[in-house]
Amino acid sequence: MERTWRQFRFFPKQKCPDLSVENGLIHTLSSKEEEIFYTCDTGYKPFSGNWWDSVTCSKGSWSEEPQCIREEECGAFPSVHHGKLKKTKQIFHDGETTAFECDPGFIPTKRFIKCVSGTWETPVCEAHMHCGVPPKVENALITSKPEEFYGDGSSVTYVCRSSFLMNGKRTVFCHSGTWEQAPTCKEVMCVAKLTVNMRSDRYPGPEVSVRPGHTITLSCVGKELKLQGHSKITCLSNGEWNVPFPKCEG
Template structure:
């Protein structure tokens, strides 16, 4: 006898285990925009989880798992992070490339006023997750180049920075200030006889230019070289490579690793790159685009078709007459469009009591489409219809008037109604008096839900069964 009892206990254990799993909430059902995936694939009933926004966005969703569904308790949606003022530059101005706010992804372009020139290499700043990148560009007054003279030419004024006047033999030309003589340790240089302002250099065996190429060049401008030519050992990591539509930043904990950050609208398959045997990996920031929006039956999009859709772009769907839509807009995110909406045919449903019937339809449940009208009447003698006798289904799925009721002197009820997965514990009678009640019991593997408004009883009240039963 012990073995069957153990098997029965094990069966009950498996049953309750499966029921517990039925109430789990899944990570894939969390579909908020611009959020990071939560840690676990599933969560038990009663567990709470915080859903954070992706880098560059602020907000927080706090969810609780209840009976296999996520319930929201906090819902500030993810919005682009705001940056402070990008900073003014003396003798210059800036303007936003797009939009009107200093938010994540926004770029400002700087220009100098007339009479000034930009000495900074980069003329823009972009709002990133950690704030503005780059430094505020610098505008300096336009200066004439410094000159040197020979014995037959004299110069008056500030010959280093300001304006100056030269005089002397017309056959003698003033010479521009020269850059210092260059030498490259562990390398060699070459300058073309007709162009002394540009020098090319390469490195000795076992060395390479710091820029990562096997040769490079520097240019003389206003008495200084554009860069310092350097030769490093081949196994060393030199300068970070350039990235189209993005930038690289060395990590603090590892000088041979750099983080990849692409411009808005671009995405890299690698979050970081490494330097291996003296060579940096080459990251690529690819433009992210969505294909044409998905087709939805019985719907149309309220904008002209395009070949490709940029990230964050949206389209709006509209259903044809007599159809309702669950969600109208679809967003393009990370190269894929969101799940498309659906257009459901609009219907009005009437659940008739046993004392009411429809003149046009049979059965206790009547379903019609918008524009159709049903005529209702009471079955039992002595009862009258309270409300409109004819009601029409509207385009929003609602009836044109409140649903009528049958009221009157009738006090008895017919047999109690059928309930899914349950039955009365006693045989049903053909007629019940007011205040008589019947008790229900669920079939095997089901239990009664006794939380309000549910109970185990239905009560006859003035010809109608009152109460709610659920297994």
């Protein structure tokens, strides 16, 4: 039985460069050579704001450079629930400020946070009064892209399907978390109420309802009666006839 030998390439593990930290102490656990822990001398603290921190080695690079800053300075920004602060390596001195942003649907209680004696003020994003998805209207659509949140005072505009008439306001606003009354879209129909001595072609019965664009032909029953007006009438897009409705008179 012949053996087939395959060649395998082994890549040596990439080692990270040696580290040192000014005004601090570094320690490596023998069981965790890829992770280094450090703390800072009296009067200093890690950039993260904790009293100790760690960095990890991956593919020959450290996750970050260990850094000790003065106790009265501010380093890494605090986390923001429903918001964000841009990451930076900048050191802020006592009294300095930075701006932060809130996620859509939330507003900051104040636009800036301040570094106070080495500690950042807590950034707060509160739920902003907003509306959810606008009410669905049958046979209609909204003339703007859907949004996740609609802030107080925002608006949307509805349009009805062709041959439907809108009842109510086309544009509705969000007020205090509630949408105004949405419009309705009703199908446009022209109605012809026939007298006992009048009839229409193709549409039996005393009442004829047709959609816009349709034409009906009317005539009178009885030789002594004559149609006064147009015998052919057409339904318009607004639900009205194109000419005055005729009458049968003797």
